Amino acid sequence: MRSGTAPGPRLVALAALWIVAAAATAQQPPTFAPNIVEITPRLVTSGQPSAKGLSTLGAQGFEAVVYHAPPTVSDAVRDEALIVGRQGLVFVDIPIEFDHPTERDYELFAGVLDALGKRKVLVHCQINMRASSLVFLYRVVARHEDPHRAYESVAAVWSPEGPWKRLIVELLRKHDVKFDPY
Numbered sequence: 001m002r003s004g005t006a007p008g009p010r011l012v013a014l015a016a017l018w019i020v021a022a023a024a025t026a027q028q029p030p031t032f033a034p035n036i037v038e039i040t041p042r043l044v045t046s047g048q049p050s051a052k053g054l055s056t057l058g059a060q061g062f063e064a065v066v067y068h069a070p071p072t073v074s075d076a077v078r079d080e081a082l083i084v085g086r087q088g089l090v091f092v093d094i095p096i097e098f099d100h101p102t103e104r105d106y107e108l109f110a111g112v113l114d115a116l117g118k119r120k121v122l123v124h125c126q127i128n129m130r131a132s133s134l135v136f137l138y139r140v141v142a143r144h145e146d147p148h149r150a151y152e153s154v155a156a157v158w159s160p161e162g163p164w165k166r167l168i169v170e171l172l173r174k175h176d177v178k179f180d181p182y
Contacts, residue, residue, distance in 0.1 A: 031053075032046070032049045032050075032053030032054070032056055032057065032060070033046035033047050033048060033049035033050070033053050033124060034046065034047035034048070034127070034128070035047040035127060035128035035156075035157050036128075037128065037132060037153045037156050037157065039135060039139070039153055041120070042118065042119070042120045042121065043120075043121055043123070043135065044062075044120075044121070044122050044123070045122075045123045045124065045128050045131040045132050045135050045153065045157075046122060046123075046124045046128050046131065047124060047125065047126060047127045047128045048069065048073075048075050048076070048077070048124060048125070048126050048127075049077070049122075049124065050077070051077050051079070051080075051083060054077060054080060054083045054084060055083055055087070057084065057087060057089060057122060058087030058088060058089055059087075061120050062089060062120050062121070062122050063089055063090065063116075063119035063120050063121070064089055064090035064091070064092065064116050064119045064120070064121045064122070065080075065084045065089055065090070065091050065092070065121070065122045065123075065124070066092045066094060066109070066112060066113070066116075066121060066122070066123045066124075066131075067080065067091070067092070067093050067094070067095075067124060067125070068094055068095065068096050068109075068123070068124070068125035068130040068131055068134065069095065069096070069098075069125040069126040069130065070095040070096070070097060071093075071095065073126050075126060076126075081093065090116065090119070092112050092116075094108055094109055094112065096125075096130050098126075098129070098130065098163075099162070099163055100163060101130070101133075101134075101163055101164055101167045102167070103167070103170070103171060103174075105134070106134060106137050106138075106141075106167070106171060109134045109138065110137075110138050110141070110142050113138055113142075114142070123135055127157070127158075128157045128158075129157060129158050129160070129164065130164075132153055132154045132156075132157045132158070133154060133160055133164050133167070133168060135153065136150050136151060136153065136154045136168070137167075137168060137171055137172075140172070140175075140177050140179070141171060141172075141175045141177065147172070147177055147178075147179035147181075148179065151179070151181050154181075155181070159181075159182075165182065168181075169182075
């Protein structure tokens with residue numbers, strides 16, 4: 001092509017196809033686990049990733065994984081810490097019995113997230129009930145985010161009840177956060 005001439009229609013069409021394909025690929029939601037909710041580009045919650053899904057986290061830019069389900073749950077990945085660690089990611093295990101979440105569990109989790117700083121973090125459990133609830137509490141209690149907006153990520157997965165509802169209500173009240181999703 002000579003300088004100053006317009007590209008041919010075939011070249012324009014190929015360029016347009018490449019741009020559309022690149023945009024479609026960039027906008028694909030992550031699929032490494034069930035119930036994935038992207039809170040920010042650096043904070044994501046989900047259900048249990050498969051071993052294969054876990055092995056892709058480093059390539060997706062994750063730098064840390066916080067796991068909340070006990071190792072005895074039926075779909076736990078036996079070597080999760082090893083799979084994550086081999087990629088150079090930080091792995092933190094804070095197992096929480098689903099029927100017994102405590103304020104101490106939240107405080108430990110909040111301390112871990114603070115310590116992880118600006119790393120890209122996946123917080124997950126079995127289904128994303130524990131993870132979404134704790135991340136909600138962290139966002140409104142520790143980061144003082146708008147609870148209505150923060151709760152949208154919980155509502156995308158479930159409506160906390162029983163001990164999780166109690167924990168959320170108690171911690172919001174203790175930290176003087178005016179919000180009642182129920």
